[in-house]
Amino acid sequence: MGKEDFGKYKEIYRENLLRHVLPFWEKHSIDNENGGFFTCLGVDGSVYDTDKFVWLQCRQVWMFAKLYSEVEANSKWLDIAIHGADFLQKYGRSESGRWYFSLDKKGSPLVQPYNIFSDCFASMAFGQLGKITGKAEYNAIATQTFYKILDAQDNPKGKYEKTYPSTRDLQNLSLPMILSNLVMELDHILDAKVVDEQLNSVKDKILSYFYKPEHGLIMENVGIDGGFSDTFQGRLINPGHGLETLWFLMDIAERQNDKELIQKCTDAVVSTLEYGWDSEYGGLFYFMDLRGNPPEQLEWSNKLWWPHIEAMIACAKGFYFTGNIRCWEWLVKLHSYTWGHFVDEDHGEWFGYLSREGKITHHMKGGKWKGCFHVPRGVLYLWELMAKLETNRAVQ
Amino acid sequence: MGKEDFGKYKEIYRENLLRHVLPFWEKHSIDNENGGFFTCLGVDGSVYDTDKFVWLQCRQVWMFAKLYSEVEANSKWLDIAIHGADFLQKYGRSESGRWYFSLDKKGSPLVQPYNIFSDCFASMAFGQLGKITGKAEYNAIATQTFYKILDAQDNPKGKYEKTYPSTRDLQNLSLPMILSNLVMELDHILDAKVVDEQLNSVKDKILSYFYKPEHGLIMENVGIDGGFSDTFQGRLINPGHGLETLWFLMDIAERQNDKELIQKCTDAVVSTLEYGWDSEYGGLFYFMDLRGNPPEQLEWSNKLWWPHIEAMIACAKGFYFTGNIRCWEWLVKLHSYTWGHFVDEDHGEWFGYLSREGKITHHMKGGKWKGCFHVPRGVLYLWELMAKLETNRAVQ
Numbered sequence: 054m055g056k057e058d059f060g061k062y063k064e065i066y067r068e069n070l071l072r073h074v075l076p077f078w079e080k081h082s083i084d085n086e087n088g089g090f091f092t093c094l095g096v097d098g099s100v101y102d103t104d105k106f107v108w109l110q111c112r113q114v115w116m117f118a119k120l121y122s123e124v125e126a127n128s129k130w131l132d133i134a135i136h137g138a139d140f141l142q143k144y145g146r147s148e149s150g151r152w153y154f155s156l157d158k159k160g161s162p163l164v165q166p167y168n169i170f171s172d173c174f175a176s177m178a179f180g181q182l183g184k185i186t187g188k189a190e191y192n193a194i195a196t197q198t199f200y201k202i203l204d205a206q207d208n209p210k211g212k213y214e215k216t217y218p219s220t221r222d223l224q225n226l227s228l229p230m231i232l233s234n235l236v237m238e239l240d241h242i243l244d245a246k247v248v249d250e251q252l253n254s255v256k257d258k259i260l261s262y263f264y265k266p267e268h269g270l271i272m273e274n275v276g277i278d279g280g281f282s283d284t285f286q287g288r289l290i291n292p293g294h295g296l297e298t299l300w301f302l303m304d305i306a307e308r309q310n311d312k313e314l315i316q317k318c319t320d321a322v323v324s325t326l327e328y329g330w331d332s333e334y335g336g337l338f339y340f341m342d343l344r345g346n347p348p349e350q351l352e353w354s355n356k357l358w359w360p361h362i363e364a365m366i367a368c369a370k371g372f373y374f375t376g377n378i379r380c381w382e383w384l385v386k387l388h389s390y391t392w393g394h395f396v397d398e399d400h401g402e403w404f405g406y407l408s409r410e411g412k413i414t415h416h417m418k419g420g421k422w423k424g425c426f427h428v429p430r431g432v433l434y435l436w437e438l439m440a441k442l443e444t445n446r447a448v449q
Numbered sequence: 450m451g452k453e454d455f456g457k458y459k460e461i462y463r464e465n466l467l468r469h470v471l472p473f474w475e476k477h478s479i480d481n482e483n484g485g486f487f488t489c490l491g492v493d494g495s496v497y498d499t500d501k502f503v504w505l506q507c508r509q510v511w512m513f514a515k516l517y518s519e520v521e522a523n524s525k526w527l528d529i530a531i532h533g534a535d536f537l538q539k540y541g542r543s544e545s546g547r548w549y550f551s552l553d554k555k556g557s558p559l560v561q562p563y564n565i566f567s568d569c570f571a572s573m574a575f576g577q578l579g580k581i582t583g584k585a586e587y588n589a590i591a592t593q594t595f596y597k598i599l600d601a602q603d604n605p606k607g608k609y610e611k612t613y614p615s616t617r618d619l620q621n622l623s624l625p626m627i628l629s630n631l632v633m634e635l636d637h638i639l640d641a642k643v644v645d646e647q648l649n650s651v652k653d654k655i656l657s658y659f660y661k662p663e664h665g666l667i668m669e670n671v672g673i674d675g676g677f678s679d680t681f682q683g684r685l686i687n688p689g690h691g692l693e694t695l696w697f698l699m700d701i702a703e704r705q706n707d708k709e710l711i712q713k714c715t716d717a718v719v720s721t722l723e724y725g726w727d728s729e730y731g732g733l734f735y736f737m738d739l740r741g742n743p744p745e746q747l748e749w750s751n752k753l754w755w756p757h758i759e760a761m762i763a764c765a766k767g768f769y770f771t772g773n774i775r776c777w778e779w780l781v782k783l784h785s786y787t788w789g790h791f792v793d794e795d796h797g798e799w800f801g802y803l804s805r806e807g808k809i810t811h812h813m814k815g816g817k818w819k820g821c822f823h824v825p826r827g828v829l830y831l832w833e834l835m836a837k838l839e840t841n842r843a844v845q
Contacts, residue, residue, distance in 0.1 A: 093742075101742040102681060154611070162613040212608050217549070217558040285498060285817065346489075346497040347811035351802060352747035354810055406747060408804060414750055415743035421681065 054381055056443055062388070063439035069396065070432040075120070077401030077418065078425040082113065083133065087158050089140035092424040095417050097400045102420075103158035107145055109424030111152075111174035114138050116425050118181040123433065134182055138191065145175065150201055169209035172202050173231045180239045192242045199239055202232075223274045223286055226263050226298065229255040233301040237308070252305050256314075259298060268343070269324025271295035285349045290341040292329025293360020296322060296367040303370045319371035323379045326364060326387075334410050335390050337361060354409040358423070361391045362431030369438040403428050450777055452839055458784070459835035465792065466828040471516070473797030473814065474821040478509065479529065483554050485536035488820040491813050493796045498816075499554035503541055505820030507548075507570035510534050512821050514577040519829065530578055534587065541571065546597055565605035568598050569627045576635045588638045595635055598628075619670045619682055622659050622694065625651040629697040633704070648701050652710075655694060664739070665720025667691035681745050686737040688725025689756020692718060696763040699770060715767035719775045722760060722783075730806050731786050733757060750805035754819070757787045758827030765834040799824050 081098030082090040092109045093102035114137035121130045144160030145152050151166035152175045166172070176198040183192030206228055208214060233255040236248055243251075262279035263271050273294065274286040281287060299318045306314035329337045336356035340348045347353075365387045371380035394411050395403040402418040419425075477494030478486045488505045489498035510533035517526040540556030541548050547562035548571045562568070572594040579588030602624055604610060629651040632644055639647075658675035659667050669690065670682040677683060695714045702710035725733045732752035736744045743749075761783045767776035790807050791799040793814070801819045802811040815821075 095742075101740070104680065153613070157616060161616040163616050165611045165613055167611045213611060215550070215561045215563045215609060217561055220553060220557040220559050284500065344497070346491075347802075347813045347816065349817050351751055351810070354804075355747055406743075408750075408806075409810070410804075410806070414747070414805070417743045420743065421745050 059439045059443040066432045066436035073401045092419040094419040105156045107171040111178040112426035114178035167213040229258045230298045288343040297363040300367040315374045319375045322367045322371045356407040358395045358405040359427040455835045455839040462828045462832035469797045488815040490815040501552045503567040507574040508822035510574035563609040625654045626694045684739045692763040693759035699766045711770045715771045718763045718767045752803040754801040755823040
């Protein structure tokens with residue numbers, strides 16, 4: 054591959070973002086009556102459910118603030134971000150300062166703040182909005198929420214935790230994984246010492262406990278000492294989650310100029326893709342069992358949009374940093390699968406859910422878990438990475 | 450159809466139960482070292498996970514006690530039921546008297562008693578074991594647990610309930626549905642007045658609130674007044690769950706000699722099957738949205754074993770009670786799909802999970818949610834119903 058390829062892909066990602074993805078959300082998701090965003094959107098953008106899921110409200114605020122910061126200072130994007138933030142400020146938090154999981158269309162709480170990732174995405178959203186507006190109010194919400202996350206990190210589910218203590222204590226990847234990204238996002242408001250401490254802490258945790266060099270894979274759940282647990286949770290592999298974690302780690306490695314870590318992550322990207330790819334029908338499995346047992350998740354073999362776009366970012370970063378040709382080859386393969394199955398240039402956005410064989414199972418563009426986030430973030434980062442490759446990297 | 454058909458199917462069900470299903474569980478599921486049952490069993494019965502899920506431990510106890518009571522007083526079956534009950538008595542309950550959700554292989558608690566159906570199946574298991582042994586100890590456990598269920602029924606999840614109160618209060622089908630069966634199972638130990646009150650209460654609840662005559666369907670969640678809620682939960686239809694509910698109601702109708710209810714249930718069996726059947730690939734959908742939107746469940750279009758066997762029981766009962774020919778036609782169609790896709794006469798038991806297109810997605814016979822219950826109960830009841838048809842019903 055060479056400069057021409059980088060330029061070609063750059064155009065594809067730029068065009069997908071600006072012509073097919075953002076217009077979809079700009080046109081269909083804004084609730085002008087009640088505030089906030091609709092995310093349950095049909096194939097053509099029609100609203101089929103009006104509930105508001107705090108993860109997705111926050112992620113859309115973050116996304117439009119990020120676009121304003123990275124692509125252009127377009128006041129339309131700023132307005133959309135502030136539109137979502139207003140709704141979240143009014144209705145999103147309980148008295149405890151923790152963020153509800155979901156609200157009805159008018160903002161009345163539906164599901165209690167049981168899920169710490171609502172807080173993570175709220176902190177990320179208000180942090181980015183604070184960064185582009187300079188408003189202390191937004192930065193304060195981001196910081197307060199961040200410290201609530203740190204306070205809760207040893208028992209993130211609080212009273213909703215159903216695990217009986219001490220029989221089988223496991224640690225889960227998700228929170229250190231999200232923190233590895235969130236701390237970078239809050240760089241401008243957190244004390245530099247806190248940022249360094251947190252980044253080193255989550256990096257060490259992921260590498261020492263969750264990453265298993267003998268498999269080249271990241272586990273979802275491990276023992277408190279990092280040991281393998283031969284249980285449903287302990288055997289669980291989520292290739293897309295592992296790949297997203299790996300590019301978060303590459304961002305930390307870039308910041309810390311840790312070339313060894315970049316190399317390790319790049320190798321793990323390749324081994325995770327080799328492991329997670331469905332050689333029969335193509336695409337990445339959603340869940341797998343390290344021992345090859347049937348996973349408990351009924352949807353284990355379905356193909357979801359987000360593992361594929363996160364995989365593409367991981368490949369592009371791995372290739373950009375190291376020139377590893379296998380990363381480029383995987384990127385091309387993933388691009389081909391993704392553009393052949395998920396992308397919908399007729400109505401905008403991407404489909405999200407396919408059967409193992411690659412047939413669409415959910416004829417919609419957004420729902421309870423799919424909003425304005427993975428696709429636009431992914432094509433934005435891919436566009437940026439292709440532009441950097443075009444400028445910086447000579448033909449291999 | 451006529452006597453010959455009833456005799457033919459009777460033989461098929463009897464043989465499946467006695468030759469292909471029970472031997473599988475007898476041979477592979479008993480944990481002779483630690484007590485209780487393994488349920489995570491591969492295609493050939495090999496144990497791939499050793500955790501013990503209280504729902505499934507209880508259901509297997511109930512099943513073997515029921516066989517002892519209904520088929521023959523085989524001491525091997527009694528021993529198996531007692532083997533499971535011993536383990537549950539030792540390890541199954543927390544100090545509160547509520548039943549844990551899961552235990553490790555030695556019986557240490559893994560997941561707290563958050564799920565009232567663990568209690569329902571425990572009460573059912575010990576009730577049946579009390580019935581066949583006459584042991585007061587078993588009956589006492591069943592009764593105590595039953596009254597704990599009634600005490601908890603207005604807030605079954607207790608502190609684990611994540612729904613924010615009052616924004617959107619819904620009632621869920623599952624508990625009245627299970628109670629409609631459990632109360633009948635505990636007939637021998639509950640006060641006759643309690644039985645009548647409870648049966649009338651759950652029957653009225655299901656018919657007035659959950660059953661929607663305009664659709665001929667049973668909803669999973671409705672408003673407190675029974676009203677339709679245009680939300681993910683409110684639009685949810687689970688055809689297999691509805692069909693199982695309908696044959697539970699037919700049992701109540703038989704007991705109360707309520708012919709109008711039998712007719713209503715039989716008609717609803719047919720309309721639920723017409724609604725839930727996948728005309729493209731065959732089989733019953735797992736979840737559907739009343740408005741035809743994409744359901745939130747990723748596995749909505751998968752074909753699971755239990756809705757099919759419960760549907761067959763509902764058809765056989767509907768036909769037995771009313772002679773409705775459409776029930777018979779549906780039974781034949783379901784039988785053909787089921788025997789063509791789920792039944793495994795080579796290794797015993799049934800496969801449980803298929804893709805929409807009918808391909809096996811989970812190469813196993815048991816797991817976290819599939820144990821020794823729906824299949825043996827189903828083929829036992831079908832055998833009994835065919836025998837009754839053979840004896841009682843002249844050629845239609």
